[in-house]
Amino acid sequence: MLLLLLSFSSSSVFAAAPPEKDGVIFSGTTACGKKIALTFDDGPHPYKTMQILDLLDKFGVKATFFIIGENAEYYPEIVAEEAVRGHELANHSFTHPRLSKLTDAEISAEIERADAAIKKASGVTPRLFRPPEGAYSENVVKTAANLGKTTIIWTVDTLDWAKTARDAIVENVKASVTSGSIILFHDYTHKDAHTLEALEVIVPYLQGEGYEFVTVSELLKGK
């Protein structure tokens, strides 16, 4: 019933509301102009996250970090740094399990423990949630909503975690991006991932094309 209400309200009442399916958001609205959102999953990483933060600062870009609670407990100072630098902090579960296989109580515990770790590190309580691997079920979405979270997937998957070559990442993003796109990267990756090198190319390219990078919450405002 909740899902039906959400679908009805987004399509019929708020013309500028972002498109969603099954109560899950995959992109912002195209009515927001050339705004897009970079997202980074699975961190913080002990040094890769700081490299990405410095690169984002270099280009004046704000992004959204979907943080694993366990990693926030290992590296709380990096979570705090993400907040200080003006990025959005979001919830990516505590231990990164396949949530659709868990009970509602277990799903709740995963989200709440991650919230607690992120809040302890930064003072911020996330409003957005992304299930590990983007694997959601009705129960996952409903449980997240009961905890006040909006479930976010993505529009463009860069496959950076799979050691995709820099130029392949760049060409994929160039070919796929549109106004309102939510782009998936990872800040916690295998050592041979090319995330940073791809960002060095794609961020200034997209800015040159007139795109503005905003946080996911800003993107969803549809302005």
Ligand SMILES: [Zn+2]
């Ligand atoms: Zn993940």
